[in-house]
Amino acid sequence: xxxxxxxxxxxxxxxxxxxxxxxxxxxxxxxxxxxxxxxxxxxxxxxxxxxxxxxxxxxxxxxxxxxxxxxxxxxxxxxxxxxxxxxxxxxxxxxxxxxxxxxxxxxxxxxxxxxxxxxxxxxxxxxxxxxxxxxxxxxxxxxxxxxxxxxxxxxxxxxxxxxxxxxxxxxxxxxxxxxxxxxxxxxxxxxxxxxxxxxxxxxxxxxxxxx
Amino acid sequence: xxxxxxxxxxxxxxxxxxxxxxxxxxxxxxxxxxxxxxxxxxxxxxxxxxxxxxxxxxxxxxxxxxxxxxxxxxxxxxxxxxxxxxxxxxxxxxxxxxxxxxxxxxxxxxxxxxxxxxxxxxxxxxxxxxxxxxxxxxxxxxxxxxxxxxxxxxxxxxxxxxxxxxxxxxxxxxxxxxxxxxxxxxxxxxxxxxxxxxxxxxxxxxxxxxxxxxxxxxxxxxxxxxxxxxxxxxxxxxxxxxxxxxxxxxxxxxxxxxxxxxxxxxxxxxxxxxxxxxxxxxxxxxxxxxxxxxxxxxxxxxxxxxxxxxxxxxxxxxxxxxxxxxxxxxxxxxxxxxxxxxxxxxxxxxxxxxxxxxxxxxxxxxxxxxxxxxxxxxxxxxxxxxxxxxxxxxxxxxxxxxxxxxxxxxxxxxxxxxxxxxxxxxxxxxxxxxxxxxxxxxxxxxxxxxxxxxxxxxxxxxxxxxxxxxxxxxxxxxxxxxxxxxxxxxxxxxxxxxxxxxxxxxxxxxxxxxxxxxxxxxxxxxxxxxxxxxxxxxxxxxxxxxxxxxxxxxxxxxxxxxxxxxxxxxxx
Numbered sequence: 001x002x003x004x005x006x007x008x009x010x011x012x013x014x015x016x017x018x019x020x021x022x023x024x025x026x027x028x029x030x031x032x033x034x035x036x037x038x039x040x041x042x043x044x045x046x047x048x049x050x051x052x053x054x055x056x057x058x059x060x061x062x063x064x065x066x067x068x069x070x071x072x073x074x075x076x077x078x079x080x081x082x083x084x085x086x087x088x089x090x091x092x093x094x095x096x097x098x099x100x101x102x103x104x105x106x107x108x109x110x111x112x113x114x115x116x117x118x119x120x121x122x123x124x125x126x127x128x129x130x131x132x133x134x135x136x137x138x139x140x141x142x143x144x145x146x147x148x149x150x151x152x153x154x155x156x157x158x159x160x161x162x163x164x165x166x167x168x169x170x171x172x173x174x175x176x177x178x179x180x181x182x183x184x185x186x187x188x189x190x191x192x193x194x195x196x197x198x199x200x201x202x203x204x205x206x207x208x209x210x211x
Numbered sequence: 212x213x214x215x216x217x218x219x220x221x222x223x224x225x226x227x228x229x230x231x232x233x234x235x236x237x238x239x240x241x242x243x244x245x246x247x248x249x250x251x252x253x254x255x256x257x258x259x260x261x262x263x264x265x266x267x268x269x270x271x272x273x274x275x276x277x278x279x280x281x282x283x284x285x286x287x288x289x290x291x292x293x294x295x296x297x298x299x300x301x302x303x304x305x306x307x308x309x310x311x312x313x314x315x316x317x318x319x320x321x322x323x324x325x326x327x328x329x330x331x332x333x334x335x336x337x338x339x340x341x342x343x344x345x346x347x348x349x350x351x352x353x354x355x356x357x358x359x360x361x362x363x364x365x366x367x368x369x370x371x372x373x374x375x376x377x378x379x380x381x382x383x384x385x386x387x388x389x390x391x392x393x394x395x396x397x398x399x400x401x402x403x404x405x406x407x408x409x410x411x412x413x414x415x416x417x418x419x420x421x422x423x424x425x426x427x428x429x430x431x432x433x434x435x436x437x438x439x440x441x442x443x444x445x446x447x448x449x450x451x452x453x454x455x456x457x458x459x460x461x462x463x464x465x466x467x468x469x470x471x472x473x474x475x476x477x478x479x480x481x482x483x484x485x486x487x488x489x490x491x492x493x494x495x496x497x498x499x500x501x502x503x504x505x506x507x508x509x510x511x512x513x514x515x516x517x518x519x520x521x522x523x524x525x526x527x528x529x530x531x532x533x534x535x536x537x538x539x540x541x542x543x544x545x546x547x548x549x550x551x552x553x554x555x556x557x558x559x560x561x562x563x564x565x566x567x568x569x570x571x572x573x574x575x576x577x578x579x580x581x582x583x584x585x586x587x588x589x590x591x592x593x594x595x596x597x598x599x600x601x602x603x604x605x606x607x608x609x610x611x612x613x614x615x616x617x618x619x620x621x622x623x624x625x626x627x628x629x630x631x632x633x634x635x636x637x638x639x640x641x642x643x644x645x646x647x648x649x650x651x652x653x654x655x656x657x658x659x660x661x662x663x664x665x666x667x668x669x670x671x672x673x674x675x676x677x678x679x680x681x682x683x684x685x686x687x688x689x690x691x692x693x694x695x696x697x698x699x700x701x702x703x704x705x706x707x708x709x710x711x712x713x714x715x716x717x718x719x720x721x722x723x724x725x726x727x728x729x730x731x732x733x734x735x736x737x738x739x740x741x742x743x744x745x746x747x748x749x750x751x752x753x754x755x756x757x758x759x760x761x762x763x764x765x766x767x768x769x770x771x772x773x774x775x776x777x778x779x780x781x782x783x
Contacts, residue, residue: 052680075683076692082684084677091781092699101695102685136781154685 003066004028005049005158005190010061012041012048019044019057020211026158026190031181033193033201036211042194046160049192050082051075065157081156083164083180087143089135095122095146096131102154117153125149140168144176152187159184161193165200177203215605216616219598223660226638227622227631233641234634235481238266238474266471270479273472275451280483282367282447283454286374287437287487291429293375294382297531299421302386303413304528306399314533315387318380321539323765324758325718327739330373330445331754332542334362335549335747337369340557342545348558356557362446369446370453374436376535382425382432383532389424393417406510408521410528419502430488431624437487438480438627441720441739454480455629462633462725477630484627543758549751569748573756577734584717584733584760586648591655592712595663596705602664603671604693620664623657631657632725639726646728654722659712666711670704703772703782710768714761734760 006025013019019041026032036042047053049063052075063070070078081102089098096118103114122128125145127138135143144164151159164180165173181203184191193204201208270276305311321329336343339356347353362369395417402412443453451457458480461473549555550569552562602616623631632654639650674697682696698705720735727736738753776782 050680050684052683075680076686076688078684079686080684082681084681086677088677088681089781090678090696090700092702092776092779101682101687104686134779134781136779150685156684 004030005192006064007049008062008064010045010048010059010063012044012053013058014044014056022209023061024207024209026192026206028190029185029188031184031191031193031204031206033195033204033206033208034211035195035198035201035208037196040211042196042211043162046082046162046192046194049158050080050160051078079155079157081151081154081159083148083151083159083161085163085167087135087140087147089138089143089146089150091135093135094131095127095133095135095138098135098146099131099150099153102150104153104155121149121153141172141176144168144172145179148180148183152183156189159187159189159191161191161195163195163197163200164193166195166197181205213602213605213609215602219602219616220619222598223620223623223657226635226657227626229638230631230634231481231626232634233637234477234630235474237471237637238270238478239264264471264475266468266475269468269472270475273457276454276457276479278365279451279454279457280479282370283437283480283483284487284490286367286370286439286443286447286453287433287484288490289371290374290378290436291382291432291491293371294379294432295429297375297379297535298382298386299414299418300410300524300528301383301532302390302421302528303410303418304525306395306409306413310529311387314536315383317536317540318383320762320765321377321380321536322384323714323761324377324539324543325735325761326374326377326439327441327445327718327720327735328546328754328758329377329539329542330442331738331750332539332546333369333373333376334445335545335751336538336542337361342541342548342560345558345560349560353558363449365448365450367448370443370448371436373442373446374439376539377442378432378436379532379535382429385425385428386421389421390417392424393420395421408518408525410521410525414524415502415506419499427618427621430491431621433487433491434484434625434627437484438629440629441735444739445742454483455627458629458633459721459725462629462636463729473633477627477633480627481630488625543755546751546754549747550755552748552751555747566748569746569752572749573752577737577756580732580734580737581760583648583651583731584735587652587655587723587731587733588713588716590649590652591659591716592663592709594652594656595660595712596667596709598660599664599667599708603667604697607671608689617665617668620661624661628658628721632722636725636728646726646730648727648731651723651727651731654726655716655719658719658722659716662715663708663712666704666708667701670701670708673704674700700782702775706771707768710764713764717760717764718757 004025004027007022009021009023011018011021022034022045024032034042034045044053044057048057048059049070051070051073053059065078065080070080089095090101093101096115099118099121100114103117118131119128122130125148127142127145130138130142135146138146161180165177168176177200191204193200195201301314302311305314324332335341338344338361339359344356348356395413398416398420399409399412402416403409407415438455439453440455440459443456447453447456452460454476458473458476461469461476464470464473548562551565551567553564553566553568555562635654638644639646644650678696678700679692682692687696717733718735720739723731723733723736724739729736734753734757738750738757741750741753744750773783
């Protein structure tokens with residue numbers, strides 16, 4: 001059961017300066033976009049939701065995921081996935097090991113079953129047979145797809161996207177953007193996108209909150 | 212401050228304090244009229260006696276003590292000055308171009324060569340019958356070796372040269388590490404548009420920004436040079452030797468009076484090292500003022516004035532440091548020749564006959580010293596790495612500050628080794644800890660720890676924090692984050708830290724000699740014990756043996772990451 005991500009009266013401050021105040025809820029399968037210029041606290045908001053807000057900030061308000069309050073839950077137990085500006089594939093692991101890193105361990109599951117799961121996942125992103133490859137040998141677009149698949153394999157209950165397309169060149173951006181949002185809708189998880197690019201927001205197709 | 216940081220403060224601070232106190236305390240012992248003496252560490256005695264403890268009278272009336280102290284003071288000032296001047300002039304003249312990269316690559320392995328081996332190399336190169344003299348003799352047609360005293364000369368030229376040859380590469384690498392944060396190219400470009408030549412521009416604009424960043428390592432050089440024992444034994448004056456050498460002689464003597472004399476000398480050594488630091492600080496002020504005056508004079512308008520200053524400094528900067536590195540490399544060549552030389556008539560450059568007898572003699576007795584050296588190095592480095600990681604990990608998790616700790620870690624390098632180590636030896640005696648390999652490893656730990664910690668700290672600081680955030684959002688626990696993300700991503704720094712620590716431990720002489728009480732021989736102590744043997748071949752062989760393991764460590768530090776990550780280009 002997944003009732004989405006809900007922010008209740010969230011207010012972020014740095015010292016005495018108010019960064020933002022926000023209440024909203026994101027339904028499963030919806031991508032909500034938060035837009036604003038740099039310095040408006042977009043990334044800080046994501047850090048707060050994901051559970052690693054820096055010491056310099058003070059936060060009020062509550063975050064609920066599937067009806068459960070998250071404020072005191074440590075980041076690694078929140079089941080909130082994060083997609084960064086860069087693909088950030090672990091350089092010391094193979095492509096398959098990168099995908100396995102976040103794979104939820106299921107009781108009684110054989111290593112072979114896990115391997116075939118990874119192989120299917122690679123097929124889905126058009127990279128069948130790439131499992132043993134060095135991530136550094138992949139193209140930028142291929143790396144982005146692996147990063148997204150790694151995120152989905154960790155079975156997040158919500159996904160945060162921190163300007164995920166801003167470091168891609170124009171042509172690739174279009175392709176990855178479409179791929180990402182199609183995949184997110186199919187996964188049916190609530191997603192929270194921060195960006196300063198209106199094209200991102202339009203492609204996301206959900207509500208837009210301007211800061 | 213986290214509990215781990217506090218623990219580390221205590222672990223390093225308490226022995227430093229106790230060691231220093233115990234090293235100095237016996238100097239304050241008084242003789243009683245009945246022939247016994249009042250030991251300040253033994254509270255049962257309560258006889259107040261004269262104002263000045265007799266050990267100080269004994270020290271002051273020791274022949275040549277003032278000369279010994281002055282030698283130590285001068286070595287402590289000239290070594291860092293020579294190293295700093297050669298490095299700064301070199302960086303100014305080459306502007307960190309291709310030449311400086313090449314020299315840095317050459318300097319790094321020189322750093323791995325133990326001080327003692329470098330000192331032996333210099334001795335075999337520059338002695339009257341050394342390789343350098345033979346080269347000149349062949350060219351000039353000399354029949355007999357020139358009559359001069361280089362090694363052990365009272366003027367200490369050999370001592371300062373030997374120390375500077377080893378410290379200059381250290382200062383160079385520290386300076387190169389700090390250089391990027393000074394934005395040197397922009398500063399130089401700006402000054403050049405104002406009319407200064409490139410070398411002058413570097414010295415006027417980059418040097419003042421770079422110097423504060425390498426100050427602490429320079430202080431360590433000052434203290435080390437003013438209190439070194441192994442290099443002074445090999446190259447230093449013998450009549451009288453440096454203060455540190457005499458201190459050790461007194462400390463290991465069996466008589467209690469000598470031990471008290473050693474304590475008084477330790478106090479003097481501390482005073483000398485601190486004086487060297489104090490005088491250095493004074494010069495810092497003077498040079499800063501001179502800089503202000505020069506800067507206020509404004510830019511030179513006539514081309515002739517630009518070129519005159521430049522014309523002198525640029526060639527000096529280009530050659531001084533490279534020559535010093537060439538000297539070390541030639542010295543190593545001299546060691547190699549000596550180790551396989553049989554008969555070696557004077558003016559010939561190569562030995563007349565070749566022989567492996569020195570090597571076969573060394574190989575029959577090197578197992579125990581080699582085993583000891585490796586065991587001590589592995590123990591101390593493992594402890595240093597584990598403690599550093601525990602502390603850094605605890606700091607990373609609590610986001611506490613680390614600045615105070617890294618300064619504090621320099622303390623073992625800012626207290627003369629002789630003072631601190633002899634105090635630890637006294638502590639071991641009083642608690643009836645017998646000299647052992649483990650005790651030596653504990654002693655080594657204090658000198659390995661600063662370098663291991665600082666290397667790993669920069670690794671922690673440099674790791675992109677997003678890796679750990681990412682791992683956490685993928686559900687990784689702290690333990691998984693540490694072992695499967697932090698450790699592999701930091702593997703290169705871990706290898707560097709380990710190899711650096713091993714290199715330092717393998718080269719340490721004094722802690723091994725004093726804490727092992729001569730019963731834990733290592734390659735280094737065996738090599739230095741040969742100083743009085745006078746056999747060129749044996750010295751050459753052992754100096755090479757002593758250099759072999761540190762050089763291997765240095766190569767492993769470069770090769771291991773490439774081997775481990777040969778299939779992961781993103782890791783290199």
